[in-house]
Amino acid sequence: MNIHAMWNDYPQVRSDLLEMLRVIDKNIKIREKQIEQNIKNLTQAGGKLLRPAYFLLASHIGPQHNKEQAIAIAAALEVLHMATLVHDDVIDDAPTRRGLETIQAKFGKNYAVYTGDYLFCVCFKILSRYSDDLAQIDLNTGSMERILLGELDQMGMRYNFNMGVKEYLRQISGKTAQLFALSCYLGAEVSQANNFYKHLAKKVGHNIGMAFQIMDDILDYTKNADLIGKPVLNDMKQGVYSLPLIYAMNQDPQAFLPYLKKKENMTDSDLLAVVNLIHKYKGVEEAQNLASKYTDKAIRLIQTLPEGSYRSQMLRVTLSLLKRET
Amino acid sequence: MNIHAMWNDYPQVRSDLLEMLRVIDKNIKIREKQIEQNIKNLTQAGGKLLRPAYFLLASHIGPQHNKEQAIAIAAALEVLHMATLVHDDVIDDAPTRRGLETIQAKFGKNYAVYTGDYLFCVCFKILSRYSDDLAQIDLNTGSMERILLGELDQMGMRYNFNMGVKEYLRQISGKTAQLFALSCYLGAEVSQANNFYKHLAKKVGHNIGMAFQIMDDILDYTKNADLIGKPVLNDMKQGVYSLPLIYAMNQDPQAFLPYLKKKENMTDSDLLAVVNLIHKYKGVEEAQNLASKYTDKAIRLIQTLPEGSYRSQMLRVTLSLLKRET
Numbered sequence A, B: 001m002n003i004h005a006m007w008n009d010y011p012q013v014r015s016d017l018l019e020m021l022r023v024i025d026k027n028i029k030i031r032e033k034q035i036e037q038n039i040k041n042l043t044q045a046g047g048k049l050l051r052p053a054y055f056l057l058a059s060h061i062g063p064q065h066n067k068e069q070a071i072a073i074a075a076a077l078e079v080l081h082m083a084t085l086v087h088d089d090v091i092d093d094a095p096t097r098r099g100l101e102t103i104q105a106k107f108g109k110n111y112a113v114y115t116g117d118y119l120f121c122v123c124f125k126i127l128s129r130y131s132d133d134l135a136q137i138d139l140n141t142g143s144m145e146r147i148l149l150g151e152l153d154q155m156g157m158r159y160n161f162n163m164g165v166k167e168y169l170r171q172i173s174g175k176t177a178q179l180f181a182l183s184c185y186l187g188a189e190v191s192q193a194n195n196f197y198k199h200l201a202k203k204v205g206h207n208i209g210m211a212f213q214i215m216d217d218i219l220d221y222t223k224n225a226d227l228i229g230k231p232v233l234n235d236m237k238q239g240v241y242s243l244p245l246i247y248a249m250n251q252d253p254q255a256f257l258p259y260l261k262k263k264e265n266m267t268d269s270d271l272l273a274v275v276n277l278i279h280k281y282k283g284v285e286e287a288q289n290l291a292s293k294y295t296d297k298a299i300r301l302i303q304t305l306p307e308g309s310y311r312s313q314m315l316r317v318t319l320s321l322l323k324r325e326t
Helices: A011-027 A033-044 A050-058 A067-092 A103-107 A109-130 A134-156 A165-190 A195-222 A230-237 A243-251 A253-260 A268-280 A283-303 A309-322 B011-027 B033-043 B050-058 B067-092 B103-107 B109-130 B134-156 B165-190 B195-222 B230-237 B243-251 B253-260 B268-280 B283-303 B309-322
Strands: none
Touching: A011 A033, A011 A050, A011 A067, A011 A109, A033 A067, A033 A103, A033 A109, A050 A067, A050 A165, A050 A195, A050 A309, A067 A103, A067 A109, A067 A134, A067 A165, A067 B109, A103 A109, A109 B067, A109 B109, A109 B134, A134 A165, A134 B109, A165 A195, A165 A243, A195 A243, A195 A268, A195 A283, A195 A309, A243 A253, A243 A268, A243 A283, A253 A268, A268 A283, A283 A309, B011 B033, B011 B050, B011 B067, B011 B109, B033 B067, B033 B103, B033 B109, B050 B067, B050 B165, B050 B195, B050 B309, B067 B103, B067 B109, B067 B134, B067 B165, B103 B109, B134 B165, B165 B195, B165 B243, B195 B243, B195 B268, B195 B283, B195 B309, B243 B253, B243 B268, B243 B283, B253 B268, B268 B283, B283 B309
């Protein structure tokens, strides 16, 4: 089992995540061994496993701790995330994921659609097998619904040249922050934390997720010049506009529109022109400011959780994740 | 609310199905109103609603009957079926479904992928909200998993010129019979039938589903000459071989191979040649014989269920469904 080096400093989380990976591995069984292997490779490809990790940390907020149950729910959360990744790759026609060829690049979109569906099933299978309280599942389906609604929302907003910050935040709240919020909330829930701390945990997750997604969107613009391009170009061509662009465009829409209106016909030099405009209007800086606000909020909220070693670990993980070099 | 005329002779089932359609309608809420309307139209398009109908009939096998719960589970089963239909249409590039333009034809594959995902969530949302026994959900996730595995299995078998009857039956068992079996089993389960009758109900559903799918596959070959073609051509071109072809090809593989080996490049006259070969080798008749065996088995099993008005209705529905003109 392969795991991201960021967990080397957190032996307990690391060992729980490794056990979680084994649970996932055990629950993926497909007659087509090539597909099975591809899913298993994706699991083992050393993703950061942030959602299950935050869940595991949050599962020490309250007084109870059932390790077997916690690891199963962590597995369900990661499999749910994987299912959305596989379908996102179908939508984005993505060639690689976590450094591996995507299922849809290797076997075609059709396999990828069913593989994502299969992973949704595996998520619910793991969840229903280990979770003894139906309320948790109810929350989960509601959250899952909101995640999908976030994706549909984003689809509907494609090529919306008037998209504002509010719409952007609504989208990433659905498609990213929701699952972070759910992970932290469920952690508090299974540890029998009281309602106050459960909702606090949910807010922690929400703010981490918001900061994480904004920073991810910023990274597209701050990579070395030769690394830029591909993903941004792709998103922009597909009409998905992220925060740095939205902030910059707010300053002077007419400067951007001639390029963006070309939609999927934007050339590499159109893209470069837009990137330059974004820097000119300080879109990246403004986005960074907003990300910092979410990060600071998350940090402040974590500090009001009950004291414990899990809390200092949660703080350290969050700081190293969100104060990362940009 | 629109409902298939086949239920006009069954006033109780009809009124329950209408209420179920209202539950589905109420649970579908998407910001994109066009997509929402499209899903609602699909619900109202007058499909046969066989899976929820069999569930509702089977929910009178045992002594208990909770109408509200029964209607909710029926709704979850139909929504699950709809989710698989939406994704099947993505795979098959289908232009219409139940006489309506498909979501993917109208809004593109990307919307269709997320719409199917959304419907899976709605299924689980309805189920977890109304179902008070986790065992039911567990069964459901296991069954859903097998349905998806059936689809993946079928994908993996594309262009398998050596595909035998056994592989075909395994495929349709997963992709079709499984959901019929689940519907009948869950009906028995919620009515608190004993284990004997629960497993009997499951077998009833399995045999109905097997007969139903074989007959559906036969229909492709027995329509008027001008109606033939499209779907069969499409399936054959995509390497999906159904029972009449498999039976016929078993008699003389060399006669078929030159055509089939052209794969997606098969012309209309190639298709016609294969259809003629299938008739020459009596592939349709053999498939009909096997369908009859499953139908007869289903009928015999229904007759051993506890007596009641539901039972005579189940018999009549099954007879009119499976003894349909071919």
